[in-house]
Amino acid sequence: EVQLLESGGGMVQAGGSLRLSCATSGFNFGSYGMGWARQPPGKGLEWVSTISDSGAGTFYADSVKGRFTISRDNSKKTLFLQMNSLTAEDTAIYYCGKFPFWGWFFDFWGPGSLVSVSS
Amino acid sequence: IQMTQSPASLSASVGDTVTITCRASQDITNHLAWFQQKPGEAPKSLIYATSSLQSGVPSRFSGGGSGTDFALTISGLYPEDFATYYCQQYKAFPLTFGGGTKVEIK
Numbered sequence: 041e042v043q044l045l046e047s048g049g050g051m052v053q054a055g056g057s058l059r060l061s062c063a064t065s066g067f068n069f070g071s072y073g074m075g076w077a078r079q080p081p082g083k084g085l086e087w088v089s090t091i092s093d094s095g096a097g098t099f100y101a102d103s104v105k106g107r108f109t110i111s112r113d114n115s116k117k118t119l120f121l122q123m124n125s126l127t128a129e130d131t132a133i134y135y136c137g138k139f140p141f142w143g144w145f146f147d148f149w150g151p152g153s154l155v156s157v158s159s
Numbered sequence: 160i161q162m163t164q165s166p167a168s169l170s171a172s173v174g175d176t177v178t179i180t181c182r183a184s185q186d187i188t189n190h191l192a193w194f195q196q197k198p199g200e201a202p203k204s205l206i207y208a209t210s211s212l213q214s215g216v217p218s219r220f221s222g223g224g225s226g227t228d229f230a231l232t233i234s235g236l237y238p239e240d241f242a243t244y245y246c247q248q249y250k251a252f253p254l255t256f257g258g259g260t261k262v263e264i265k
Contacts (some may be wrong), residue, residue: 050196085202099253145254
């Protein structure tokens with residue numbers, strides 16, 4: 041069974057940093073692209089970042105480019121999101137997700153981790 | 160690529176058939192996915208490649224369309240289907256979602 045579990049969320053002041061982790065199990069982690077999406081309270085979904093299976097390819101939404109860094113440790117089956125220079129607009133539930141081989145959409149989602157940035 | 164869903168919300172009864180539409184601002188061929196989200200839960204993948212059901216998704220869910228116009232149809236609503244539905248294009252980065260359609264109980 042595929043399982044994803046985010047951790048590392050919490051409250052932080054504007055300008056601060058947080059590092060999210062996503063621990064995985066139930067699939068061959070190193071063979072799949074992974075990514076992050078977010079959802080501000082009461083609002084819709086926004087894609088944040090994607091990383092290829094090897095980690096060589098990364099993609100970012102314009103809203104986080106230059107501030108967020110996605111990475112992965114295939115030996116530990118874990119995905120990361122380093123978030124710097126946080127603003128109130130980054131307040132959201134952050135979901136990690138697994139991409140299938142055949143497209144850049146999440147076929148599995150983690151339960152989410154809340155990041156709250158106070159201004 | 161902008162994704163526009165309609166309606167933003169709808170009210171329906173158990174057993175009704177409902178259709179949600181999703182329009183892309185440019186041709187995305189069939190690179191369209193649908194997700195279901197219930198309050199307090201993570202989204203769940205329903206459909207990919209416009210019309211392919213994810214494993215375990217009931218056959219009352221169906222998807223169609225191509226190019227710029229797509230639709231999700233639920234044929235015979237069950238109580239557990241009342242939720243918010245999102246479309247997402249994966250033709251190109253940045254990946255983009257529609258604004259969501261909330262299906263409420265009438």
